[in-house]
Amino acid sequence: MRVFLSTYGSRGDVEPVLGLALELQRQGAEVLVCAPPDFAELLAGFGVPMVPIGRSARALTQSAPPPSSIPEHAAELITAQFEVIGEAAKGYDVVVATGMLPAQAGALSVAEKLGIRSVSVTFQQLTLPSPTHEPLALPGRPFPPEVTDNEKLWELDAESNDLFFVDGLNSNRVEHGLAPVHNIRDFAIGDRPWLATDPVLDPWQESSRFDVVQTGSWILPDERPLPDDLIEFLEAGEAPVFVGFGSMPMRSTTDTAQIALEAVRAQGRRTVLRRGWAELSLVDDADDCFVVDEINQQALFTRVAAVVHHGGSGTTMTATRAGAPQVVVPQAADQPYWAGRVADLGIGAAHDGPTPTNESLTAALKTALAPATGVRAKEVASMIRTDGTAVAAKLLLDGSR
Incomplete structure (x- = not known):
């Protein structure tokens, strides 16, 4: 056929x-x-x-x-x-x-x-x-x-x-x-x-x-291994928070990366930052952030404490299936819907609007990193077809x- x-x-x-x-x-x-x-x-x-x-x-x-x-x-x-x-x-x-x-x-x-x-x-x-x-x-x-x-x-x-x-x-x-x-x-x-x-x-x-x-x-099954240097970073400390916005060009890429890093650091966590179409990049030379480009997110999301993303249907599904708590910062189209579904299911937080501030992202991360959210995320992951x-x-x- x-x-x-x-x-x-x-x-x-x-x-x-x-x-x-x-x-x-x-x-x-x-x-x-x-x-x-x-x-x-x-x-x-x-x-x-x-x-x-x-x-x-x-x-x-x-x-x-x-x-x-x-x-x-x-x-x-x-x-x-x-x-x-x-x-x-x-x-x-x-x-x-x-x-x-x-x-x-x-x-x-x-x-x-x-x-x-x-x-x-x-x-x-x-x-x-x-x-x-x-x-x-x-x-x-x-x-x-x-x-x-x-x-x-x-x-x-x-x-x-x-x-x-x-x-x-x-x-x-x-x-x-x-x-x-x-x-x-x-x-x-x-x-x-x-x-x-x-x-x-x-x-x-x-x-x-x-x-x-x-x-x-x-x-799409992804069997690519994670890079050795990323694995070394993951194993060097507590599970980090992933931050990436996929195919969305953020309104202010420098501010977004800085705000995200500061909010993650406020929770005592490290960061894996994906460049994506927003071209996010490091804002300093601290060793608590690792930048990736194209990566096996299916494998990576099982090893992070939370996923901060734009709410695309694919990324939302990948994070949900991995059992990773989420913070969805919706930018356009159907993304507010997926943010709402994440919140309704109790597997993360829906950010209010497309432009995060240090205060708003910190509050959302506290919800996502709460122990009860992690338990619920694992529970829902077991239900996904x-x-x-x-x-x-x-x-x-x-x-x-």
Whole structure:
């Protein structure tokens, strides 16, 4: 069987797809991944073939284009998908589409044009309309403060998504002989979307609107050993606190690193600092901080006292599965949701807002480092499913939707 996996976004959008690709390969399927060019080296390192698409996701994130340019960027990406995926996916049996909404809608449209079965996947439930939660506001399109009814908010969300994305999608669909769509969000979701999250960390409440298939999280197994010098640092004293913000460019990288180090030191702990896309760096030459770049976080998080991070779905899952207490400093999008889930489960603290101060981060770390939080984090870790990629692969290979 030949499976085409399409995504566009940050590492949190790409790594789960890579995890599924490896499981499909293990079960004998032929796979091809379509992703931003930033991740060509990552996929090549795992022996997974890839076709690059669109601009650098990192460059786009760091440039923070104004909301007014979003329709243009989206239309450009969708056009590229019709060109790139339209050629690369020929002869495949199924297209799995995830990532940013316009990318997802574009990939599904190409599958429709090619007559290929398709599956729509999301890595967090906040994109799925439901009366139990409100949608995420799009950049430059805040919801009116007087509107509090979730159903009405989801109607406004559909309007915003159409305003940003539907023209770019429909111009390509019509050009390629497809009928235009009138609600790009619902088109991208489909009737039976897959939710690739853990039911403990991200419990889905049944909805009459969609037949949601919750597969469990798609975990990319990481068997890389930790560097010898990092192991030496870890073993030289009490378990340190990890600080890293993944693919998020923090507003003030120097201040963030300094604030984090001071807050960790106030708890009598050492720090492992990850540079990430925020390019965090040492602020002094003290020997109580170790800086890492690309690292096996699955292994590292089992050896730290707490994890301070941005609240990406992947990092939240990795820390939860490792049984590490967390401090989530959410920056954007779905990250406040994950921060809330960490707090609700009692496995860490949700920082109030994206910009930590010494006082606010110190208070959050006290919660995370409390003995009761550590006990609860280990308890929840034992409940987390690890078979998400196997479940998804079986559904794909059996032809189920």
